[in-house]
Amino acid sequence: MIRKAVLPVAGFGTRCLPASKAIPKEMITIVDRPVIQYVVQEAVEAGIRDIVLVTHGSKVAIENHFDKHFELEASLEAKGKHELLEELRSIVPDDVNIISVRQSEPLGLGHAVLCARPVIGDDEPFAVLLPDVLVDDAGLERNDLAGMIEAFEATGRSQLMVEEVPHELVHKYGIVDPEGAPPVAGQAAPLAGVVEKPAVEAAPSDLAVIGRYLLPGAIFPLLAETPPGAGDEIQLTDAIEALRREAGVDAWRMRGRTYDCGHQLGYLEAILAYGRRHARYGEGFRSLLSRYAGEA
Numbered sequence: 001m002i003r004k005a006v007l008p009v010a011g012f013g014t015r016c017l018p019a020s021k022a023i024p025k026e027m028i029t030i031v032d033r034p035v036i037q038y039v040v041q042e043a044v045e046a047g048i049r050d051i052v053l054v055t056h057g058s059k060v061a062i063e064n065h066f067d068k069h070f071e072l073e074a075s076l077e078a079k080g081k082h083e084l085l086e087e088l089r090s091i092v093p094d095d096v097n098i099i100s101v102r103q104s105e106p107l108g109l110g111h112a113v114l115c116a117r118p119v120i121g122d123d124e125p126f127a128v129l130l131p132d133v134l135v136d137d138a139g140l141e142r143n144d145l146a147g148m149i150e151a152f153e154a155t156g157r158s159q160l161m162v163e164e165v166p167h168e169l170v171h172k173y174g175i176v177d178p179e180g181a182p183p184v185a186g187q188a189a190p191l192a193g194v195v196e197k198p199a200v201e202a203a204p205s206d207l208a209v210i211g212r213y214l215l216p217g218a219i220f221p222l223l224a225e226t227p228p229g230a231g232d233e234i235q236l237t238d239a240i241e242a243l244r245r246e247a248g249v250d251a252w253r254m255r256g257r258t259y260d261c262g263h264q265l266g267y268l269e270a271i272l273a274y275g276r277r278h279a280r281y282g283e284g285f286r287s288l289l290s291r292y293a294g295e296a
Contacts, residue, residue, distance in 0.1 A: 002149050002214060004120055005048045005127040007039065008112035010056035010103040013132075015262045024059045025262060026131045031275050035261045036062060037091060038274075039131045044096055046145035048127060052119050053100045054112045066091060066098040108233025113215075114223040122217040125152065128236075130211030132262035134270050135161075135254065138277065144254040145212060151188040151252050152214045158240065158249045159188060161212035163258060171197050173208035174237060176251045182207055188250040194237055196230070207251060209237075210258050219243055 013025030020028070026036035040051055055062060069088070076085040092098060103115045113128055120126050127145065137143035148159050162176055162183075174196050182205055183189035195204060213236070222239040229235040243249060259273065260266035275285040 001047060002125050002127055002152065003048060004050040004052060004124065005043045005129055006052045006054060006113055006116045006120070007036070007043075007129050007131050008054045008103070008109060009036065009059055009062055009131055010054055010112060011106060013262070016264075016267075024061055026059075027061050027065065028261070028267070030134070030261070030267075030270050031278050031281065034065060035134065035270075036131045037065070038134055039129050040066070040092075040096075042135055042137075042143055042145055043127065043129060044093060045143050046127075046149055048145075049095060050097045050099060050119075052116045052126075053098065054103050054115045055100050056103060063098070063100055106233075108228070108231070108235055110223050110226055110234035110236040110239055113236055114220060114234070117220045117224075120217060120220070122220050125214060125216045128213040128215060132260065133211035134259040134261055135210075135212065135256055136259065136270075136273060137256040140255055144252075144256050147186055147255075148188075148212065148214055148252045151250065155188070155250060157190075157247065158216060158219075158243055159214040159252045160191070160194070160209050160240070160249065161254050162207040162251045163210050163254050164206050165208045167203070167206050168200060170203040170206060170208070171200055173197065175203050175205060176207045176209060177204035178207070178251060183251055183253040185253050185255045188252040191244060191249050191251050193244065194241065196237060207253065209251075210254070212254075213240075215240070215243070216247075218247070 009026050013020035016025040027034040043051060073085060073088060099119055101115050101119060103112050135144055148161055152159050165173060174194050175198055176191050177193040177195060179190040179192045219239055222242045226234050226239045229238050240249060259270035261270055276282055
């Protein structure tokens with residue numbers, strides 16, 4: 001059972017500037033909670049119990065968010081605000097551990113994952129979740145990450161979560177090259193490779209990698225030997241390609257939807273999606289949407 005997940009949160013969040021100048025991009029809120037809380041919740045619902053934050057000295061707000069705030073909780077209890085108190089206490093379930101390690105300098109996603117090696121070890125599989133991508137699994141009996149974990153446990157092969165993107169936009173993504181027929185939603189299929197931002201006419205499929213990975217501990221020795229690639233950074237995809245040649249890698253096609261909260265329009269779309277069905281604010285938010293739609 002995969003019990004550990006790595007969340008790389010050390011980046012500067014330049015795509016979110018100026019909002020991320022003083023606030024970590026992962027702490028920008030969707031309705032009433034920060035983006036990273038949704039991502040941690042996704043991992044917890046899939047059975048993950050150890051969340052490893054690969055962080056930076058400027059991101060202490062993230063660690064504080066998941067820490068206990070004794071004075072605030074005592075104040076809420078004294079004032080009888082029990083519902084709000086329970087919301088705070090449920091941010092991290094009692095059986096979930098939040099572990100922080102530092103990435104001293106920004107040397108790429110592969111290097112960020114490698115920083116978690118002392119916590120994960122070389123013999124245990126783990127998940128990697130990019131915290132600026134929300135995976136919305138509303139209405140599904142289990143979330144996509146849980147299905148992906150099941151596929152990993154059935155095959156023993158690494159899994160990359162993918163979703164279909166418009167063909168004219170494939171040049172913006174890492175696109176998978178299936179060995180045979182592409183997987184259907186909720187299933188996995190072996191890969192012949194991954195092509196980073198291919199030309200539209202050369203793309204092997206319309207399935208893009210969207211920031212969820214299940215990897216064996218054996219990826220760490222490969223990352224340690226991976227030279228800097230694109231952008232003079234250690235690229236996770238380079239190590240995954242080496243792993244594919246050695247042991248095979250699958251694409252797991254998701255059933256839900258994704259929102260890229262590192263991009264302003266993706267962030268706004270996430271607010272629309274999550275706000276409309278929010279238990280407390282959904283009805284009022286839908287009324288607002290109707291009012292503003294009438295003014296358009």
